[in-house]
Amino acid sequence: xxxxxxxxxxxxxxxxxxxxxxxxxxxxxxxxxxxxxxxxxxxxxxxxxxxxxxxxxxxxxxxxxxxxxxxxxxxxxxxxxxxxxxxxxxxxxxxxxxxxxxxxxxxxxxxxxxxxxxxxxxxxxxxxxxxxxxxxxxxxxxxxxxxxxxxxxxxxxxxxxxxxxxxxxxxxxxxxxxxxxxxxxxxxxxxx
Numbered sequence: 034x035x036x037x038x039x040x041x042x043x044x045x046x047x048x049x050x051x052x053x054x055x056x057x058x059x060x061x062x063x064x065x066x067x068x069x070x071x072x073x074x075x076x077x078x079x080x081x082x083x084x085x086x087x088x089x090x091x092x093x094x095x096x097x098x099x100x101x102x103x104x105x106x107x108x109x110x111x112x113x114x115x116x117x118x119x120x121x122x123x124x125x126x127x128x129x130x131x132x133x134x135x136x137x138x139x140x141x142x143x144x145x146x147x148x149x150x151x152x153x154x155x156x157x158x159x160x161x162x163x164x165x166x167x168x169x170x171x172x173x174x175x176x177x178x179x180x181x182x183x184x185x186x187x188x189x190x191x192x193x194x195x196x197x198x199x200x201x202x203x204x205x206x207x208x209x210x211x212x213x214x215x216x217x218x219x220x221x222x223x224x225x
Contacts, residue, residue, distance in 0.1 A: 034065045035207040038101035041072045042108035042119025049178040050141045052186045054107040057139075057200050061105075064204040071097055073118045081121040091125050098126060103135040103207045104164075106155065110142035110172075114154040123158055132163035135210055137203040138170035139196075141178065148172040168206050171199045 039058050043050040051072060058068040071094065073081075080088035098104065108115040138155045140147070151170040159167055177192035188196060 034204075035102035035210075036067045036069065036100060037061050037103045037105060037207070038097050039068050039070045039105045040107065040119070040122075041070070041074070042106065042116040042122075043072075044074050044116060044118050046072070046074065047180065048109060048141075049175055049180055049186070050107050050109045050139075052180050052184065053141060053173065053178055053188070053196075054105065054139070055184075056186045056188070057105065057196065060197065060200050061204060064201075066103075066204065066207065069097060069101070073116075073122045076118075076122060081118065081125070084125060086125055091122075094122060095126055095130065098130045098134075101134060102210070103137070103203065104131065105137045105139065105203070106159065107139040107141070108155065110140050110147040110150045113147055113150055115140070115150065115158075120158075123162070126162070128161075129163035131159060131165075133165050134163075135166045135168065135203065135206045136164040137168050137199065139199075140170070140172045141175055142172065143175045145172075145174065166206055166210065168203045169199055171196055 039054050041051045041054045058070060061068050076090045076094060080090050085091060108119050136159050138151050140151050151172055156167060173192050177189035179187040
């Protein structure tokens with residue numbers, strides 16, 4: 034159906050955020066989407082911290098964003114905001130890198146005190162980057178995510194149900210957007 038870029042803004046490979054995203058990728062694949070994972074922590078630090086717009090890794094990341102129909106952005110919450118590595122990458126992407134994209138923001142954290150980080154920290158940045166549609170995001174408490182040594186995760190039943198719902202809504206929004214684009218192509222062709 035659609036190509037989805039699944040962006041983990043966690044600085045740690047073994048983080049709950051990263052593992053949760055890869056778990057949700059499987060649900061999107063089951064919906065028929067192609068999912069491309071991007072772990073921001075794998076982008077060289079010298080490119081991110083040196084604001085090297087011309088670095089091949091930054092160019093590659095920008096190309097992945099351009100290719101995607103939809104983007105899932107997951108981040109741990111630190112001090113009521115999204116991660117610094119995610120901020121560094123978003124700052125280096127073209128200003129309107131999310132134009133025409135459907136976006137699902139997700140966050141994890143240790144306390145419900147951080148639940149508004151999606152709406153007050155992450156959503157404004159995604160909007161400023163031109164996202165066509167930002168679906169309802171979701172905040173998951175760290176304690177609701179159990180990471181296993183084999184790399185899989187178990188999500189507490191209530192959180193799992195809520196995450197399934199937001200992922201399914203994201204998938205439906207991708208499908209609706211694709212259908213709308215298909216319907217609009219003949220209309221444009223007739224005008225031209």
